[in-house]
Amino acid sequence: MREIDNIKRIMDEARMSQRELSQRSGIAHETISKILNGKYPLSHKLLVKIADGLSIPISELMEDVITPITVGVQGYIEYNDEIIKIKSFCQLQKLVEQIEYETSILPKQVKEIKALNEKNRRLIKNSTNGNNYEFNINDFELIQTHDATKVDCWAFKTASDTKDGIILDLGNQCSGYPFSLHGHMFYTSESAYLCGQFSNNTEEHKRIQNQLLYEKNGYTAKKKVKNANKALIRADWDSFRTEWMLYVIWAKCQNRDFAEKLKLLPPNAIIIENSTTIHEGTSSSWGCKNVELEEARDKVKRYTTLQYMKKVREGKIKKNSLELDALxxxxxxxxxxxxxxxxxxxxxxxILKRCQLALLNNTEPRINYDLLRTKQIYLFGELLSF
Structure with a gap:
């Protein structure tokens, strides 16, 4: 199929991986892989997204490949300690454009990004003291918009995210904060949350809950246990998932370290799950997206890598992948x-904000226990009365 051939060719010329195309196009990585291997139908809608991800007009993907009448260009170029095989003049042109961008334009962009970031940081720190923001934390269905240049946003995604020296390992899949839920010790809140999906009084659901209980990794709890049993998820799950999550996270707050972590955040902090690079269907429910921020961070990441490798080439430091990752x-x-x-x-x-405020005020978050009771939720064969 010429469209797939063109996609592969352009990806190869741009040295773009399937995962990068997935992030740029908003199409799941698995779907991209299947499309390129001819195992998934390439609809016009998907083709439009792929073209956007490749930053080219869709017509370029639908054209027959025309071999230009020119002298063939082949060879190898070393750039930034990487040996690149050149297969075409077009690929050479793109590489030259990349080098020009990374050596002359990118440094200026990163300098501007850092200056703007610092300016906004100072404005926010000087203006938010004593102010009370309307968080709209009691309306789960309200779509949120928060300007990170004007309000104090504390966004997290991975256990490596930090702000003002505080590690923001607040995600459901982060380990390190075991807690008890009705006498059962869970390693992660992800496992406890997923138990709600399989909370009917059946032997199959009890079996799945036991698997989740002993799973120490939140990611594998979701990918291995949940995905293997998707067909058994409660049909009414969506009607109580947010209240169940609130209930689980409040139970997690009984872990002293986790409670103290939440209390470290400023009272006026807007807590956000950063779902910018997540393309699952639930990402727009559980978090918010900040494309401009992630694009700025990507530029800083590339510039940092280039500067580090320059020092390696100059013999000032020895290459250390862990050191580079940390930097x-x-x-x-x-x-x-x-x-x-x-x-x-x-x-x-x-949910995290409601729990934080409850901890700071020595109260409890408002949980809709009446709703949870009507759902007849069983945990390891026990009907929860809340």
Whole structure:
């Protein structure tokens, strides 16, 4: 199929991976892989998204490949300690454009990004003291918009995210905060949350809950246990998932370390799950997206890598992948005050904020126990009365 051939050719010329195309196009990585291998139908809608991801007009993907009448160009170029095989003049042109961008334009862009980030940081820190924001944390279905250049956004995604020296390992899949839920010790809140999906009084659901209980990794709990049993998820799950999550996270707050972590965040902090690079269907429910911020961080990441490798070539330091990763993460974490978080309901951020305020005020968050009771939720064969 000429469209697939053209996609592969352009990806090869741009040295773009399937995962990068997935992120740029908003199409799941698995779907991209199947399309390129001819195992998934390439609809016009998907073709439009792929063209956008490749930054080319869709017509370029639908044209027959025309071999230009020119002298063939083949060879190898070493750039940034990487040996690149050149197969065409077009690929050579793109590489030259990349080198010109990374050596002359990118440094200026990163300098501007850091200056703007620092300017916004100072404005926010000087203006938010004593102010009370309307968080709208009690309306789960309200779509949120928060300007990171004007309000103090505390966004998290991975356990490596930090802000002001505080590690933001607040995600459901992060380990390190075991807690008890009705006498059962869970390693992660993800496992406890997923138990709600399989909470009927059946032997199959009890079996799945036992698997989740002993799963120490939140990611594998979701990918291995949940995905293997999708057909058995409660039909009414969506009607109580947010209240169940709130109930689980409040139970997690009984872990002293997790409670103290939440209390470390400023009272006026807007807590956000950063779902910008997540393309699952629920990403717009549990978090918010800030494309401008992630684009700025990507530029800082690339610039940091190039500067590090320059020092390696000059013999000033020895290459150390772990050291480079830590440096990139550190520089990335400094960029916080750019762009706007939007396109999401931010369930997780609202839940964490409600729990934080409850901890600070020595109260409890408002949980709809009446709803949970009507759902007849069983945990390891026990009907929860709440």
């Amino acid at each position: 990139i993460q550190s520089e990335r974490n400094k960029i916080q005050y750019i762009g706007t978080y939007s396109d999401g309901k931010n369930y997780m951020g609202k």
